[in-house]
Amino acid sequence: MKKDIDFSPVTGVKLAIAKTETPDGIEWAVYLINLNLIELNTVMVTSKGYGILDGEKRQTSTLRHMIQELGAQSIAKVESIDPGVFILTNEFWVSYYILDQIFDKKFIFTPGSFDPAHFRLIPEIGLEGVLHS
16 A cells, blocks of 8 residues: 555656747757666656636646656656646656655646746756756
8 A cells, every 4th residue: 555655755856847949939848857876767757737727627638658767867858748738737746766665756837837037047958947856
């Protein structure tokens, strides 16, 4: 049962939503950043958006991504993201193993996170966006 699993606190793992300028326009993507000196294994990332728009409850599809191994001090592009969902709360649930220990953390980006005043350069990926740790 879940209550019997020891979930140690997550350290050294961040999630970023950043933009890239291309000839076709601006593209946004979600990146998982491992700052640890050890690899992450069997990484599972689920994402969904939800909120109230025009008085109605809205929710996106839940997406699931599997990364078999994310090396020490490395980055993985998890998914592209449509800026149309920035008006929703965007939730990312990340679970992974380090050796035989499981870790998991929920990263939540609220609609206010995507105010351009909050954008900054994310040095680990060299792109501008929003960082959550």
